[in-house]
Structure formats: structure tokens, C-alpha cells
Amino acid sequence: MxxxxxxxxxxxxxxxxxxxxxxxxxxxxxxxxxxxxxxxxxxxxxxxxxxxxxxxxxxxxxxxxxxxxxxxxxxxxxxxxxxxxxxxxxxxxxxxxxxxxxxxxxxxxQPILSLSTREITFREVIGKKFSGSKIIKVLRADKVESSPYTADIAVKNEESYPVHFRLELDKTAKKDAKKPSKCWQIAPYKNEIVPGDIVLIKISFAPTDDILHQNNLNLFIVKNDKKDENNPIDKKTPKEKPYFQIRLNGQATFPKLSFENEIFLPPVPLHVRSTKLMLIYNSGYDGFDLKYEIAKDCPVEITVKFPDGTWFEDESIPIEISFVSTIATAFTTIVDLIDVDGHCFPLTVNGLSSNSVLSNQSYWYGHECQIARPDELSMPQIAEISQDNNHDEKKDDTKIAAMCQLLPQVVPPNILDDISMLLMFLESNGYMQFPNGIVHFPSDIVEGNGEPVFKLLKFFTGKKIFGTTKYTKKTKKMELQNIKTLKQKITTPKILLTSLTKI
Incomplete structure (x- = not known):
């Protein structure tokens, strides 16, 4: 109720x-x-x-x-x-x-004066630029007076007589104690409006830092020097109190480059180029020549290309990063993108190149390759089969780059978790045989006491792996020794496994 x-x-x-x-x-x-x-x-x-x-x-x-x-x-x-x-x-x-x-x-x-708005905000959108919004950026000293951000407020006289008014920024507004804000400019700050007329007030915002600026713009009705009892202004509006308060808000940001701050280049076999294409977004720059710098301690040679050139004035620009290695390596390096003011924006680049069958699963799904082994003790070599079934050892960079574009950047996890494709590859080429098969991974390997793993390691290294000798009495010390020996075996330079994350 x-x-x-x-x-x-x-x-x-x-x-x-x-x-x-x-x-x-x-x-x-x-x-x-x-x-x-x-x-x-x-x-x-x-x-x-x-x-x-x-x-x-x-x-x-x-x-x-x-x-x-x-x-x-x-x-x-x-x-x-x-x-x-x-x-x-x-x-x-x-x-x-x-x-x-x-x-x-x-x-x-009915008010004496009416306003088109009671609040002005300079934060993200002043006008449209390209397909996105124009960024309110911090202005340099030489552009504070010449290129401020502006907005208009319409003031209309609703009465039947002329009205004088003036505008003042609130002196009691909170300011930075060390550096008072001088980012707001008002024009005109006083005027007279005839009945029914509209006057535009221009609010200028010229930020020199990236903090939030807030203030109140007070509108006062100005009394006549000689009081007129017939004029309602002298009766309605006290001089010490503002007739309207307009809220001013503004926040700028320093120009910056926006992009994904870390990329992972697709893992590839040796002598094959890995390529990644990404976009860099312009957040506040008018136009400049984009530069870059690669860390000097990078273990491989990184190649950076700009398909559309380095002049950056559009919303975004593509950048292509690639590498090729002749030795097994896994690396992380930094590529600094440099703007017009010399500010560096670091991009972390990760890459892996080896002849590991496990590490290059995504590559096998996009390319047809074969494994060759000159002799029993040497390291297996991986060679890509060309379309005419003839291996071309000296392919130019253009053909390699074209092949890398066919490589899926991200292989679905459910495909990488499926070990049946790897077993089919090994058995069909006569490299290894699994009589019992592996249907449920990894439970079948655990039930087989890890025998498929030892076969795989023996194939990769060409060496006999411990585990064939059965211990009559297992102790914790023996188990730790077995783990230590296994780590030493599978991390030797001649093995195709380039990293060991957990065992």
C-alpha cells in the first residue's frame, strides 16, 4: 500500500x-x-x-x-x-x-538571459578527424596563443530592454599551488545584448600540461550607473552574486604512439624468415617522419619495413617486422619507435627459430616439409618441399616473405593439443613406430611409463636415453637423479628441443 x-x-x-x-x-x-x-x-x-x-x-x-x-x-x-x-x-x-x-x-x-549550455568540456572530442575523434593534446609554447581549442556559448536576451553582462573566471577555483592555470581565455568578456539578440561567447582552452583543469565561468548582469526603478534589472540581480555559472572542464594528453606493446613472431625452422605485420596508431600528431631503433644486443638481425612509407599523418600506419636465423635461437629484444620530439615508445619483439618438430607445429600446418638425416649421429635437418618437388636452397626474400604470409599467425589451441597429427607425421615417414598408439594424451604416455617420450628423444638426439634399466628399488634420490639426467640430455646443443619449460 x-x-x-x-x-x-x-x-x-x-x-x-x-x-x-x-x-x-x-x-x-x-x-x-x-x-x-x-x-x-x-x-x-x-x-x-x-x-x-x-x-x-x-x-x-x-x-x-x-x-x-x-x-x-x-x-x-x-x-x-x-x-x-x-x-x-x-x-x-x-x-x-x-x-x-x-x-x-x-x-x-523567465530568465533575463538564456544560455545554449551550462557546461563546456574539452576532453576527447572537439571535431572529427579521419574515422576517429580528434585528441585534445598538450600544446607547445609556440602554439598556446595561435592554436588553442575553442568552443562557443550562445547568450540570448529574453527581455524587452538591452542587457549588459560581464564574464569572470571564478577566482576561488582550485588551482595548482606551484603553477597557476592560465589555460582559459574568454572573448568577449563583456557585452550588451539588445532584446531578442544572440551573442556568441568564445571559450579558448590552451593546455600546457596533461592534468585536469576545472573552473567556473561566472556571468554577471551589470547594473546601470544610474538606478532606474522602472528597469527590473536593478531589482532582480544583485551585483555580488553571479546570474549564471558555466562549468569549464578540460584535460589534454601528450601526443603518443598507440600499438600493441609486445608481439610474438611465428616460430619457424632455420633459414626461414618469420614475419609479423601490425598497425601503429596516431594519437595527437599532425604529421612527422617516424623513425625506429633496434636494440644493439639483439642476437639476430631484425628487419623493419614500412609498406606505406615512414611519413605519419594518417590515423594509422602499418609496420612489418621480420627475422631469419641460421642457428637455433630464442630471443626477446626491443624495437624503439621514435616520434618527432625524440620520445621513444618501446615495442617488445619475441622470436624463435629452430628445427624442433614440437616448436614449429604451426609452421607444419602451413607448409609441406620433410626431415632428412645424413647419418645416424648427426642432427636431423628440415627442408621445405617446393611446388615442383625440387628443393630450392637459395630462395629470395620475396618468395620467403610470400610463404610466411601463408603461415597462420595463431594456430587454434585445440589443434596444437592434438598429438595425433605429430604421430601420423612420424609414422608415415618411417621415422618412429608406436605399436600401441596414443589415443588419450597424455594419459597413455603415463601408462606406458613414458616409453614414447624416450623414443622421441632418442630419435632427435641419436643417443641412448636412460630408462631402459629397471631399478629394483626406487628411491627419491634416484628419481631426482633421473630428472637431472633427463634435463641434461634434452638440452644439449644438437637436440631439436630448444627450450624446457617444465618437467
Missing amino acids: AQAALQRTLNKMGNMIAMGMADDMSVASTVNKTSISSYRGVPMEESDAESSESPYKFYRVMVKPHSQLQFSLRYQPLGVEKCQILLPIVLAGQAEFEPLKRFIIAHSI
């Missing part, structure tokens, strides 16, 4: 009214035209009985015994009107409670 009575009261309201604690004049949230907003320190709970069809929200407010809770009321009229409404507060479980009945009476009048 209480909620139904409150619903009827709210339906009679035709104005924007919100309630809140008296010590905090800002409304936390407003739902449709009327709501009771929750505040810090006040236990307000949204009612479970709220109807999904109701345009309003109801809250359950708990007041401690022998205490009082003060509210402030903010009224935002939608037009020139008078309204009288009942304060929307009822006791839980009761339809009406006479001591709580309070009427709110509000009158709205």
Missing part, C-alpha cells in the same frame, strides 16, 4: 526534482523526472517490490533511533510554470502518515 501511494504521488509530478543529503548538494542519480538518490553514509536500499514497468526507483531509507537526517531539494524546471507537489516520503508498511505530509511549492520564471 505504501508503494502504491508513493507511485500515485510521483505520477502527479511534472518537474525535475531530486532529493539528497543537505551537506552534499550534488545529486547522485536521477531516474526519469523524480528519484530519491542514495548518498555516502546513508543506508539506502532499493526496494525489491519495485515493478519492472514503473519509470521510477524506490529506496528504503533507514534512520537511526533518536537521530535526524537532513535532505536538500534541487528543483530544475522544464519551463515557466508553478507547481505544488507532495513530498514523496512514506513510512514502510503504512499508506499515509500525517506528520510526514509536506508540500513542495516551486515557481519558475
Whole structure:
């Protein structure tokens, strides 16, 4: 019953009214035209009985015994009107409670001046550039006066007589104690508007740092030097209080390059080039020649190319990073991208090149290759089969780059986890045989006491791996020794496994 009575009261309201604690004049949230907003320190709970069809929200407010809770009321009229409404507060479980009945009476009048907006924000969007938004960037000293960001406010005279006004920035606004903000400029700061006329006020924002700037722009109605009792301005507007307050917000950012800060080049066999193409995004630059620098301690030769050139004035620019190695290696290096001011933006590049069958699974899915072994003790060699079945050892970079583009950048995990493709590859070429097969990986390997793993390691290294001798008494010391020996065996330079992550 209480909620139904409150619903009827709210339906009679035709104005924007919100309630809140008296010590905090800002409304936390407003739902449709009327709501009771929750505040810090006040236990307000949204009612479970709220109807999904109701345009309003109801809250359950708990007041401690022998205490009082003060509210402030903010009224935002939608037009020139008078309204009288009942304060929307009822006791839980009761339809009406006479001591709580309070009427709110509000009158709205025609303003002397009207504004197109009461808040200006310079943060992300001032105008459109390319397909994205123009970034509000920190201005250099030589562009503070010549190229500030601007926005306009329209001021209209709603009265039948000329109105003088002036604009002043709020001197009580919080500023940086070390360096006062001088980023706001107003023009014109005073003017006279004839009846029905509109004057545009230009707000200029020239940031020299990347902190948040906030201020209030006060609009004062200027009285005549000689008071005229017939002029309502002399009666309506006291000189010491602003007629309007316009909120100014602005925050800039330093120009920067935006991109994925770490890339992984696809793993490839030896003598094969691995290539990765990515985009670099322009966040605030007008146009400059993009430069780069590769870390000097990089173990391989990194090649950086710009397919569309290094002049950077569009929204994005492609960059191609590649490498080729003649020895088994895994590396991490840094490529610094340098802007017009000499600022470096590091890009971490990871790569792997080896003849490991396990490491190059993604490569096998995109290319047709074969494994050759000159003699029993030598390291197996991997060679790619060309389209005409003739191996060309000296392929130019163009053909290699074209083949690398066919290589999938990311192979789905479910494919890499499927060991059947690797077993089929080894058995079909006569390299290894698995009589019992491996259906469930890795449980079948565990049940076979790791025998397939030892076969695989023996094939890769050409050496006999421990484990054929059966211990009659297993101890913890023997197990640790076995693990140590296995690590030494599979990390030798002649093996095709280039890294050991966990064992």
C-alpha cells in the first residue's frame, strides 16, 4: 500500500526534482523526472517490490533511533510554470502518515538571459578527424596563443530592454599551488545584448600540461550607473552574486604512439624468415617522419619495413617486422619507435627459430616439409618441399616473405593439443613406430611409463636415453637423479628441443 501511494504521488509530478543529503548538494542519480538518490553514509536500499514497468526507483531509507537526517531539494524546471507537489516520503508498511505530509511549492520564471549550455568540456572530442575523434593534446609554447581549442556559448536576451553582462573566471577555483592555470581565455568578456539578440561567447582552452583543469565561468548582469526603478534589472540581480555559472572542464594528453606493446613472431625452422605485420596508431600528431631503433644486443638481425612509407599523418600506419636465423635461437629484444620530439615508445619483439618438430607445429600446418638425416649421429635437418618437388636452397626474400604470409599467425589451441597429427607425421615417414598408439594424451604416455617420450628423444638426439634399466628399488634420490639426467640430455646443443619449460 505504501508503494502504491508513493507511485500515485510521483505520477502527479511534472518537474525535475531530486532529493539528497543537505551537506552534499550534488545529486547522485536521477531516474526519469523524480528519484530519491542514495548518498555516502546513508543506508539506502532499493526496494525489491519495485515493478519492472514503473519509470521510477524506490529506496528504503533507514534512520537511526533518536537521530535526524537532513535532505536538500534541487528543483530544475522544464519551463515557466508553478507547481505544488507532495513530498514523496512514506513510512514502510503504512499508506499515509500525517506528520510526514509536506508540500513542495516551486515557481519558475523567465530568465533575463538564456544560455545554449551550462557546461563546456574539452576532453576527447572537439571535431572529427579521419574515422576517429580528434585528441585534445598538450600544446607547445609556440602554439598556446595561435592554436588553442575553442568552443562557443550562445547568450540570448529574453527581455524587452538591452542587457549588459560581464564574464569572470571564478577566482576561488582550485588551482595548482606551484603553477597557476592560465589555460582559459574568454572573448568577449563583456557585452550588451539588445532584446531578442544572440551573442556568441568564445571559450579558448590552451593546455600546457596533461592534468585536469576545472573552473567556473561566472556571468554577471551589470547594473546601470544610474538606478532606474522602472528597469527590473536593478531589482532582480544583485551585483555580488553571479546570474549564471558555466562549468569549464578540460584535460589534454601528450601526443603518443598507440600499438600493441609486445608481439610474438611465428616460430619457424632455420633459414626461414618469420614475419609479423601490425598497425601503429596516431594519437595527437599532425604529421612527422617516424623513425625506429633496434636494440644493439639483439642476437639476430631484425628487419623493419614500412609498406606505406615512414611519413605519419594518417590515423594509422602499418609496420612489418621480420627475422631469419641460421642457428637455433630464442630471443626477446626491443624495437624503439621514435616520434618527432625524440620520445621513444618501446615495442617488445619475441622470436624463435629452430628445427624442433614440437616448436614449429604451426609452421607444419602451413607448409609441406620433410626431415632428412645424413647419418645416424648427426642432427636431423628440415627442408621445405617446393611446388615442383625440387628443393630450392637459395630462395629470395620475396618468395620467403610470400610463404610466411601463408603461415597462420595463431594456430587454434585445440589443434596444437592434438598429438595425433605429430604421430601420423612420424609414422608415415618411417621415422618412429608406436605399436600401441596414443589415443588419450597424455594419459597413455603415463601408462606406458613414458616409453614414447624416450623414443622421441632418442630419435632427435641419436643417443641412448636412460630408462631402459629397471631399478629394483626406487628411491627419491634416484628419481631426482633421473630428472637431472633427463634435463641434461634434452638440452644439449644438437637436440631439436630448444627450450624446457617444465618437467
